[in-house]
Amino acid sequence: xxxxxxxxxxxxxxxxxxxxxxxxxxxxxxxxxxxxxxxxxxxxxxxxxxxxxxxxxxxxxxxxxxxxxxxxxxxxxxxxxxxxxxxxxxxxxxxxxxxxxxxxxxxxxxxxxxxxxxxxxxxxxxxxx
Amino acid sequence: xxxxxxxxxxxxxxxxxxxxxxxxxxxxxxxxxxxxxxxxxxxxxxxxxxxxxxxxxxxxxxxxxxxxxxxxxxxxxxxxxxxxxxxxxxxxxxxxxxxxxxxxxxxxxxxxx
Amino acid sequence: xxxxxxxxxxxxxxxxxxxxxxxxxxxxxxxxxxxxxxxxxxxxxxxxxxxxxxxxxxxxxxxxxxxxxxxxxxxxxxxxxxxxxxxxxxxxxxxxxxxxxxxxxxxxxxxxxxxxxxxxxxxxxxxxxxxxxxxxxxxxxxxxxxxxxxxxxxxxxxxxxxxxxxxxxxxxxxxxxxxxxxxxxxxxxxxxxxxxxxxxxxxxxxxxxxxxxxxxxxxxxxxxxxxxxxxxxxxxxxxxxxxxxxx
Numbered sequence: 233x234x235x236x237x238x239x240x241x242x243x244x245x246x247x248x249x250x251x252x253x254x255x256x257x258x259x260x261x262x263x264x265x266x267x268x269x270x271x272x273x274x275x276x277x278x279x280x281x282x283x284x285x286x287x288x289x290x291x292x293x294x295x296x297x298x299x300x301x302x303x304x305x306x307x308x309x310x311x312x313x314x315x316x317x318x319x320x321x322x323x324x325x326x327x328x329x330x331x332x333x334x335x336x337x338x339x340x341x342x343x344x345x346x347x348x349x350x351x352x353x354x355x356x357x358x359x360x361x
Numbered sequence: 362x363x364x365x366x367x368x369x370x371x372x373x374x375x376x377x378x379x380x381x382x383x384x385x386x387x388x389x390x391x392x393x394x395x396x397x398x399x400x401x402x403x404x405x406x407x408x409x410x411x412x413x414x415x416x417x418x419x420x421x422x423x424x425x426x427x428x429x430x431x432x433x434x435x436x437x438x439x440x441x442x443x444x445x446x447x448x449x450x451x452x453x454x455x456x457x458x459x460x461x462x463x464x465x466x467x468x469x470x471x472x473x474x
Numbered sequence: 475x476x477x478x479x480x481x482x483x484x485x486x487x488x489x490x491x492x493x494x495x496x497x498x499x500x501x502x503x504x505x506x507x508x509x510x511x512x513x514x515x516x517x518x519x520x521x522x523x524x525x526x527x528x529x530x531x532x533x534x535x536x537x538x539x540x541x542x543x544x545x546x547x548x549x550x551x552x553x554x555x556x557x558x559x560x561x562x563x564x565x566x567x568x569x570x571x572x573x574x575x576x577x578x579x580x581x582x583x584x585x586x587x588x589x590x591x592x593x594x595x596x597x598x599x600x601x602x603x604x605x606x607x608x609x610x611x612x613x614x615x616x617x618x619x620x621x622x623x624x625x626x627x628x629x630x631x632x633x634x635x636x637x638x639x640x641x642x643x644x645x646x647x648x649x650x651x652x653x654x655x656x657x658x659x660x661x662x663x664x665x666x667x668x669x670x671x672x673x674x675x676x677x678x679x680x681x682x683x684x685x686x687x688x689x690x691x692x693x694x695x696x697x698x699x700x701x702x703x704x705x706x707x708x709x710x711x712x713x714x715x716x717x718x719x720x721x
Contacts, residue, residue, distance in 0.1 A: 235489020237571035237579045242637045244445050249545050253634065256682045260440045266381050267433030269389055270426060274467045276392075277422070280413060281473035284406040291404065294396040303393040310386045317382040320681065324700035331612045351387035358391055359402025364667060367677040368710035371703065439680045443634065 259316050262309035269306045318343040370435055370457070377432025380425055410474060419471040426467040430460035476506035480513055480555055484525065485565040487572045495572060497563075498522075504555055510564065511539055511550035514576075527576035534690055537626030540567050541576050547631035547688045568631040569640075583627055586643050589669050590651035595662025613658040620653035620698055622691040629685035629695055635678050642678040643670060645685035645695030652698035671706040679703070 247253050279290035293299065321343055322336035355361065391401050403409055412418055434456035441452045480502055487495040500517045508516075511529055518525045529539040532551045539550040542565040544558065555562070570578035600607070629645040636642050651670045655663040670676055679699045686696040712719055 235574070237489065237573050238487050238492075238495055239571045240495075240568070242569070244443075246634045246637060247443075250684075252684055252687060253682070256684075257440075257443075260436055260443070260680075263433040263436035263440070266385055267430060267437070269385065269392075270429040270433065271463060272392070273388070274426060274463055274470070277413070277467055277470040277474070280406075280409060281470045287406045287409075291395055291400060294392060295398060300393075300396050303389060303396050307386060307389045307393060310381070310389055313378075314382040314386055317378055320683070320700075323686075323694065323697035324704055326697065326701065328612065328616060331615050333615075347383055350383060351390075354384075354387045355390070355401075357403070360391060360394055360399075364671050364706075364710070365673040365675070365677050366710070367673065368707040371677070372707045372711060375704070375707070442638065443680070445638075 258309075259312060262313040265302075265306040265309040266313060268302070269310070314347065318347065370431075370453075373428060373431045374435040375432075377428035377430075377435075380428045381432060384425060385429065413471065413474045419474070423464065423468050423471055427460070427464040430463045431457070434460040478504045478506045478508070478555055480504045481561040482513060482517065483561050483563045484514075484517075484576070485572075486525075486575050488524075489574055499561075506556060508555050509551050510541075510543055510548075510553045510555065510562065513555060513562075514550060514564070525576075526574045535624060537624035540626045540628050540631065541565065542568055542631065547628040549626060549628070549690050552690060567627055569633070569637040570627070570630070578627075580627065582640070583625075583630060583644070583646070586647040587625070587650060589643065590647050590654075590666050591662060591669075592650045592654060594654065594657065594660050595665065596659060597661030607659045609658055616658070617653050617656035620649050620656065620693055623649055623653075623693045623695075624691055626690060628688045628690065632684035632688040633679075634682060634684070635680060639674075639678050641674045643672075643675050645679075645699065646693075648676055648679075648702060649693050649695035649698040652702055655702075667706065667709075670702055671709075676702045676706065 247257055276290055279286040318340050322334075322339035325339065327334040327339065391404070394401055395404055403412065413422065437456050438449070438453050442449055446452060482500045482502070483497050484500065485495050486492075486498045500521055502513060502516055502521065504513050504516060511532060514525065514527055514529075527539070527541070527550070529550065530536040531538070534549050534552045537549075540547060541550055542548075542563075543550065543553050544563050545565075547567060550564075564576065566572050566576045566578045570580060570582070573579045596607075623646055625646060627646065630636050633642075633645055636644050648670050651666045654660045655666060676699050679696075681696060681700060683696045686692075686694045689695065
């Protein structure tokens with residue numbers, strides 16, 4: 233090996249080099265909304281502990297336009313996290329039955345079914361309808 | 362090269378990612394409904410207070426809060442590095458401390474319910 | 475014979491004369507069915523004999539001709555000109571130092587492969603009568619996929635974490651370690667863990683998944699890495715929370 237090898241600098245440009253890296257960043261950014269909503273949950277617990285007046289004020293504060301926008305965005309990002317997570321699960325947990333492996337779509341599909349049923353159950357139990 | 366202790370932070374991250382994948386969307390939907398003026402029946406003060414008053418619910422809520430905040434913290438840490446922030450130890454300290462603080466707060470409030 | 479006018483924009487670098495790389499444009503007449511490697515060979519044979527690049531089998535089994543084609547890590551012998559209507563940008567594989575033109579320095583990669591001890595460390599000694607180890611089809615299937623790696627390094631070029639953290643051992647090395655760990659004849663997992671369960675092992679991976687997407691042999695290194703993460707995490711908690719259990 234003669235001469236001097238040239239080392240190309242690594243900038244943040246990689247993120248826009250291909251759609252898959254942008255999708256990865258979107259997936260990672262979903263944590264801001266999931267974390268943000270969880271902090272909202274913690275605040276809600278605080279107001280719940282402070283009594284009915286505080287709790288009513290909390291429910292009222294939820295109705296602000298900023299809150300609604302946040303919720304819609306948070307729901308979108310949370311869904312993106314769930315979909316990407318369940319689609320990646322088969323890669324991390326391969327299941328060999330006999331000689332063959334259970335197909336990825338079956339493992340992921342099972343997660344989606346459980347997710348759907350669980351969500352419906354929670355909606356029903358919470359009296360959302 | 363020694364075995365890393367990363368599993369300490371990765372284990373709760375993976376658990377949190379799974380929990381948030383299953384639970385968070387529908388929970389956001391519940392508060393979204395409340396935000397739109399159609400609060401679910403469970404959000405009536407007496408019902409929610411009774412529900413969250415049960416020790417089992419408190420344990421579950423605290424667990425969900427911890428795992429959700431921890432997986433958020435871990436992802437934030439990785440994202441900061443991906444975006445070129447090199448001070449990983451500093452970032453890690455801030456995010457994990459934040460997650461623990463949020464968890465501690467939730468435990469405090471749950472105890473008061 | 476159907477012809478195709480092709481414009482190649484190739485990154486050149488001569489370590490003896492250049493301070494930094496620069497692009498050079500080649501306009502050539504190719505055949506419609508050619509791949510990028512054919513176009514490069516045509517340039518070298520008829521236009522510019524100084525153009526340097528690695529290649530060998532021309533059929534996607536040797537792993538030599540990996541390069542960035544329009545910013546995407548690909549095998550030049552498996553990338554068809556007809557899929558690229560405009561100017562085709564050809565650069566050396568990302569995240570590796572450039573030795574000359576499209577030739578990269580691969581010493582780091584070679585060293586990392588060797589570090590994971592990519593050979594059978596037998597669980598039991600060979601049968602005394604000189605017969606073979608027996609392995610069922612199911613046991614073979616368990617690791618077969620990870621044997622398909624052709625060491626083309628496209629995964630290292632695709633992995634942003636390897637680009638950001640050069641000490642990261644990387645997808646192919648971990649997939650290779652996993653290939654032996656999953657082999658029923660092998661008993662060397664604990665030794666390999668020292669390399670792949672270290673900080674520079676699987677823990678630098680953030681599951682971007684680009685490695686598996688670009689892999690021409692469908693090895694799925696990303697899958698191997700996540701499987702190692704989970705096993706390593708379970709091991710860690712068992713060791714620290716239940717120290718009385720044996721592995």
